[in-house]
Amino acid sequence: MGQKLGRISAATIVMVCATFLLSPRASAQATVTLQDQLAAQYKVVKMGSDTSGYSVIDAGTLLEIKKGGILGVPYSDTSILSTKYESGTVHTPSSMLSKGIGFGMKRFGKEQTTKLFPVGNKVYPSKIDVDTGKDIVTLSIVACDTCNKTDPPSYNKAKVVFQFPKGSLAKASAGDVEDTIGQLLSISDDSQSQDQGGQQQGQGGGQGGQGGQGNGDQQAADQGQQQQAEPQTIEKGQTTDQVQAALGKPEKIVNLGTKQIYIYKDMKVTFLNGKVSDVQ
Numbered sequence: 001m002g003q004k005l006g007r008i009s010a011a012t013i014v015m016v017c018a019t020f021l022l023s024p025r026a027s028a029q030a031t032v033t034l035q036d037q038l039a040a041q042y043k044v045v046k047m048g049s050d051t052s053g054y055s056v057i058d059a060g061t062l063l064e065i066k067k068g069g070i071l072g073v074p075y076s077d078t079s080i081l082s083t084k085y086e087s088g089t090v091h092t093p094s095s096m097l098s099k100g101i102g103f104g105m106k107r108f109g110k111e112q113t114t115k116l117f118p119v120g121n122k123v124y125p126s127k128i129d130v131d132t133g134k135d136i137v138t139l140s141i142v143a144c145d146t147c148n149k150t151d152p153p154s155y156n157k158a159k160v161v162f163q164f165p166k167g168s169l170a171k172a173s174a175g176d177v178e179d180t181i182g183q184l185l186s187i188s189d190d191s192q193s194q195d196q197g198g199q200q201q202g203q204g205g206g207q208g209g210q211g212g213q214g215n216g217d218q219q220a221a222d223q224g225q226q227q228q229a230e231p232q233t234i235e236k237g238q239t240t241d242q243v244q245a246a247l248g249k250p251e252k253i254v255n256l257g258t259k260q261i262y263i264y265k266d267m268k269v270t271f272l273n274g275k276v277s278d279v280q
Helices: 002-021 024-030 034-041 095-106 174-184 190-208 215-232 240-247
Strands: 046-050 053-058 063-065 082-086 089-091 122-131 136-143 157-163 185-187 252-256 259-263 268-272 275-279
Touching: 034 122, 034 174, 034 252, 034 259, 082 174, 136 174, 157 174, 174 185, 174 252, 240 259, 240 268
Parallel strands: 082 157
Antiparallel strands: 046 053, 063 122, 063 185, 082 089, 122 136, 136 157, 252 259, 259 268, 268 275
16 A cells, blocks of 8 residues: 555646646747847847838847947838848948849849948847857848938848857857847837837826816726726836736747746846746
């Protein structure tokens, strides 16, 4: 009897361990790839178009160009040349190749125009691709024309290929890759203030729209807004438990040691040493 109970207890332990390992949260942590981690760090921009041209629908992480040599083309162009970044050096596409593409486009009645992004210009990431087999990370970018005060807007775009040493990307941490990208495209200090400004503008617009209501209706509306806003209020310095209490469990958790990123459907929350340091 004792041996039978012992076997049952062992089986129970195995089942409990298996249940934990196969739980959604454990699976999400286990399957987080370098692509996922970079996507969490660099929010891509959402672009749209209408009869007036292209526009930004949802701003991404604001990046600042730290070195010259990135070759861009207007957003409407279908062809784009890749700028290579390797060992701290920017390799601009050759002028002969650019002229060749331009000549080909003229045959279809189109002009090819190129532009080198100046140092200090602000851009958004539009796409991120990781190829560990070739040891490259490709980051497509789009100019933030409102930040750069470009008028009329052109939304120049570019593709930057970050080349890593052979066999190194599969072993590299997300932090190492971000450091390399930051040598050329660093996250701008204006990125967080831009997000906060958009949130404040949205809140102000909601309050202004209630001006025509009566006092009783406005008080009820204010209370309703407060009740909806309170569960989603995130402040700098809050702990992971406080954030989960407000937003619930994240869809993914990126664990980088002292730095953690909680990924939700419409935002990501970055923690340093267990406390909120950034919200995007």
